[in-house]
Amino acid sequence: MDDCIFCKIVKGEIPCRKVYEDDEALAFDDIHPMAPVHVVIVPKRHLATLLEVDEDALPAVAAMIRAAQEAARIKGIAERGFRTVINCNEEGGQVVFHLHMHLLGGRKLADGLG
Numbered sequence: 798m799d800d801c802i803f804c805k806i807v808k809g810e811i812p813c814r815k816v817y818e819d820d821e822a823l824a825f826d827d828i829h830p831m832a833p834v835h836v837v838i839v840p841k842r843h844l845a846t847l848l849e850v851d852e853d854a855l856p857a858v859a860a861m862i863r864a865a866q867e868a869a870r871i872k873g874i875a876e877r878g879f880r881t882v883i884n885c886n887e888e889g890g891q892v893v894f895h896l897h898m899h900l901l902g903g904r905k906l907a908d909g910l911g
């Protein structure tokens with residue numbers, strides 16, 4: 798997607814603070830962190846929202862989850878614990894329409910899911 802900011806990050810056209818990368822997924826620090834550790838994990842394949850995930854897209858989602866595991870280990874929060882969030886569409890708080898997972902940790906996160 799030409800005008801997608803996360804596709805541009807995947808292609809290296811916009812810089813990021815890379816945490817982890819493999820053939821199918823990329824993890825980078827969120828530019829506006831909501832916690833001491835806040836990583837964004839994207840499948841390299843452009844999928845706009847969680848609603849676009851069909852059978853064919855499952856490997857990309859699996860890669861995103863594996864990259865989140867790696868990012869949690871790299872950031873040193875795997876054993877302490879963390880939260881993952883996928884926002885979908887307007888009321889879900891999605892701002893960037895390229896499927897992504899937030900990895901949050903490094904402090905005790907608030908109870909509840911807001």
Ligand code: AMP
Nearest residue numbers: 813826827828829837884890891892893
């Ligand atoms: P969402 O609200 O789920 O769509 O989350 C989008 C996230 O992307 C927000 O937390 C933003 O801070 C983050 N973000 C937007 N642009 C960038 C960027 N260039 N580099 C890193 N994170 C970004």
Ligand code: ZN
Nearest residue numbers: 801804843895
């Ligand atoms: Zn994209």
